[in-house]
Amino acid sequence: MDPSSLTSNKEGSQGYQALYDGLQADAMPKHVTLFLDGASRGQLKDIARICCDLKIKVLSVFTFSSGKDYQNLLMSKHEEIHDVATNIMKLDLEDLSRVSVIGKRTVIPDSLLEIIRDVEETTKKNKSLQIIEAIDYTGRGDIIQACMALAEKVEHGLIQPDDVDENVFQQELETKCSEFPNPDLMIRTDGKYSIDNFMLWQMAYAELYFVEKDDFGFNKTKFIEALDAYQKRSRRFGGK
Numbered sequence: 001m002d003p004s005s006l007t008s009n010k011e012g013s014q015g016y017q018a019l020y021d022g023l024q025a026d027a028m029p030k031h032v033t034l035f036l037d038g039a040s041r042g043q044l045k046d047i048a049r050i051c052c053d054l055k056i057k058v059l060s061v062f063t064f065s066s067g068k069d070y071q072n073l074l075m076s077k078h079e080e081i082h083d084v085a086t087n088i089m090k091l092d093l094e095d096l097s098r099v100s101v102i103g104k105r106t107v108i109p110d111s112l113l114e115i116i117r118d119v120e121e122t123t124k125k126n127k128s129l130q131i132i133e134a135i136d137y138t139g140r141g142d143i144i145q146a147c148m149a150l151a152e153k154v155e156h157g158l159i160q161p162d163d164v165d166e167n168v169f170q171q172e173l174e175t176k177c178s179e180f181p182n183p184d185l186m187i188r189t190d191g192k193y194s195i196d197n198f199m200l201w202q203m204a205y206a207e208l209y210f211v212e213k214d215d216f217g218f219n220k221t222k223f224i225e226a227l228d229a230y231q232k233r234s235r236r237f238g239g240k
């Protein structure tokens with residue numbers, strides 16, 4: 001594959017409407033993961049609307065995760081967490097989007113947890129688009145907690161070790177909240193080229209798309225460009 005096809009066009013979009021009209025409905029990803037490095041909450045609203053229009057089923061959003069100086073980072077991120085929770089309610093998609101939050105909730109203040117629970121409860125019956133917000137989530141941590149859950153079930157005789165396969169394991173991951181837990185397309189913005197310990201199991205066969213950093217940030221045109229690039233690829237799911 002030409003390496004240039006992994007990144008967005010730095011010279012600008014080819015025209016939003018032309019690209020949009022050229023997308024094929026039967027080749028649309030069911031689950032798109034977006035890293036919010038270069039996208040504002042307002043731009044997320046536009047992208048969520050596009051997902052609804054194009055019948056993309058899941059939009060997972062990577063907010064931030066644990067790191068070396070996490071406790072200090074968390075203190076500085078409380079306001080951002082609050083924005084994550086409250087701005088979802090202002091996406092004007094309440095009648096369309098179902099919101100789920102994954103990650104460690106033990107570090108989030110009770111006042112913000114109440115907002116998150118309210119959003120999840122209010123939107124749980126919506127069918128058009130599921131938005132998965134990852135707050136203090138790590139792929140390794142998800143795999144570890146899934147292993148612990150399965151070990152406990154084996155210990156209590158609920159399952160046998162030989163019963164564990166990929167499908168059984170996946171049902172213990174935090175993304176079990178979704179009918180489509182595995183991303184088809186991962187979009188990383190702002191000129192960064194890593195997956196940063198996000199959905200390591202789930203993204204085993206995801207297509208990766210990286211967007212160069214510029215003064216305009218990530219917007220709906222660049223999102224359509226990513227979908228266009230995705231549809232031009234030939235997915236092999238580990239095959240040659």
